[in-house]
Amino acid sequence: MKPLREPRPTAAGESVFDVMRQEYVDTHPASQAMYLRAKLALAGGSSHNFRALQPFPLYFTQGRGALIWDVDGTPHVDHALNGASAILGHAYPTVVEAIRAYNPTRPGATNTELEVLWGERLKALFPAADLVRFTGSGSESSTLAFRLARAFTGKPRILRFHRSYHGWHDQLMIGNMAPYDQAPTGVPTSETDTVVAMSLDGDLSAVAERLAVGDIAAVIVEPSGAGMGLTPLAPAKLRALRDLARRHDVLFIADENITGLRWAPGGVQEQLELDPDISLLGKIATGGYPGGVVLGKQAVMEQIASGIRSTVGHSGTFNGHPLTATAAIATIEALVDGSAQRRATMYADRLKSALNEVFAELGIAGFAYGLASTYWVHLRPANAPDVGITPGVASLGGIAPSQLANGPLDISEALMWGLATEGVINSIFNGGFTSAAHGDHELETTVYAYRRVLTRLRSAGIVSAS
Ligand SMILES: Cc1ncc(COP(=O)(O)O)c(C=O)c1O
Structure with a gap:
């Protein structure tokens, strides 16, 4: 084991956060310079609020395998993986080859055989997919799914769960962040009437009661659990939600943007025989290129199957773009046998065990956990109530999903700085x-x-030593 590089001691009036932040600044000068330039052209120096780490984000030039290089030329172990899309690693040879062979004279915003092939591949993998419709992004997919569900059932509202993420359009912002029942700044207050946001803490009796009111068109879930799996959802609870939806004649939407082709080639729905009425894919299913996918049952999807005479409207200039289709088909081909997913999961399991050994060795009240090829770290801040965590033991029993989701932002930021300083x-x-x-x-x-x-963080008394 490599001996730990000694941190610079804190000076008078300086906190450990200040030192970690300064180390991050000192080790990434070209990104800092790029940020100073970027923020004059781009709002926040970035194109995504969550990519805009402060005091500046890193900017990257290339990725190969599990590594990405920043503009300083420093390689980093990548656990962000192009928004969770690069499950094969960056620049996977057959995907690179397919993109190199792409004919740029091919028309882009029209019907092509490539989108047909792409749709056929997905239909073969996802058991609940009778028909496919491509969209421009994951946010557009959930927007279309809600419209299809409302049109199909004639009911006005969508039930979703706190902190589950389905995109950023107005109605999708209700329930993303606390206070969950309020429209965030810029979102019309009328949107609070379109979506019902509920907690997944505890049992499902409140959900059952709410469904019984009879105004819900669809329930949407992240089958990983909210926050891309940060708050894992037990298979039994997921199935129970699906059954509740069926019992109340409510459509069940599985947002498999993260889990599709990651948990298994056919997503969580294949593993658990979920049989959703509508499924959403993106990221891996779009080969790491821009786009989104809605898959659904025949009767639901037929609402958009009659062109301009369809009962439900849907369009989008670049839907099913052949460049995305090219990357997607090559990516799907490399994932159909499930061996890449198993390798990613095995690595994640090794990582979680190794991190749990670190928690145990340091005696820090925290642990690593997570399903499939994800990993998350739960830390008990020194000022938080003791919920009986044994260092390095990933037991979620006594911890409600809402507690897992709401760790302090300053600790998460410090973690990002500290890890990036070490190339992670x-x-x-x-x-x-x-x-x-x-x-x-x-x-x-x-x-x-x-x-x-x-x-x-332990020496500074920021996280709890047990
Ligand atoms: C589960 C889930 N649904 C939807 C989305 C939104 O997708 P997009 O960023 O393509 O709009 C995301 C993005 O991270 C996601 O994780």
Whole structure:
């Protein structure tokens, strides 16, 4: 094991957060310079609120396998993986080859055989897909799914769960963040009448009661659990939700943007025989290129199957774009046998065990957990109530999903700075995704980075020592 590089001691009036932030600044000068330039052209110097880490985000130039290089030329172990899309690792050879062979004279916003092929591939993998419709993004997919569900059932509202993420359009913002029943700034208050946001803490009796009111068109879930799996959803609870929806004649929407082709080739619906009425895919299913996918049962999808005479409107200039289709088909082909997913999951399991050894060794009240090829880290801040965590023991029993989701932002930020200083990139929140390309080097680098950061947070009394 590599000896820990000593942190610079804090000076008078300086906190450990200040030191970690300064180390991050000192080790990424080209990104800092890029940010100063970027923020004069781009709002926040970025194109996505969650990519805009403060005091500046990193900017990247290339990715290969499990590594990405920033503009300083420094390689980082990547656990963000292009928004969770790169499960094969960056620049997977057959995907690169397919893009290289792409004919740029091919028309882009028209009907092509490539979108037909892409749809056929997805239909073969996802058992509940009678018909497919491509969209421009995951947010557009959920918007279309809600419209289809309302039109199909004649009911006005969608039931969704706190902190589950389905995109950023107005109605999707109700329930993303606390206060869950209020429209965030810029979202019309009338949207609070279109979506019912509920907690998944405890049993499902409140959900059953709400469904019994009779105004809900569809229930939408992230089958990983909210926040890309940050708050895992037990299979039994997921199935119970599906059964409740069926019992109340409510459509069941599985948002498999994260889980589709990651948990298994045919997503969680294949593993658990979920049989959703509508499923949403993106990220991996779009080969890491822009786009989104809605899959659904014949009767639901037929509402958009008659062109301009369809009962439900849907359009989008670049839906089913052949460049995205090219990357998607190559990606899906590399994932159909499930071996890449198994490699990514095995690495994630090794990483979680190694991180839990670090928690146990340092005696920090926290643990690593997560389903399939994801990993998350739960830390008990020193000022938080004791919920009986044994260091390094991933027991979620006594911890409600809402507690897992609401860790302090300053600790998450410090974690991102500390890890990036050591050459490790996390997704948002404390953790991220793994790929089939992650191996021993990535494991050692990541565990070293965590050991260093956690040691410092413990010494500064920021996280609880048990
Ligand atoms: C589960 C889930 N649904 C929907 C979306 C939205 O997709 P997009 O960012 O393509 O709009 C995301 C994005 O992270 C997601 O994780």
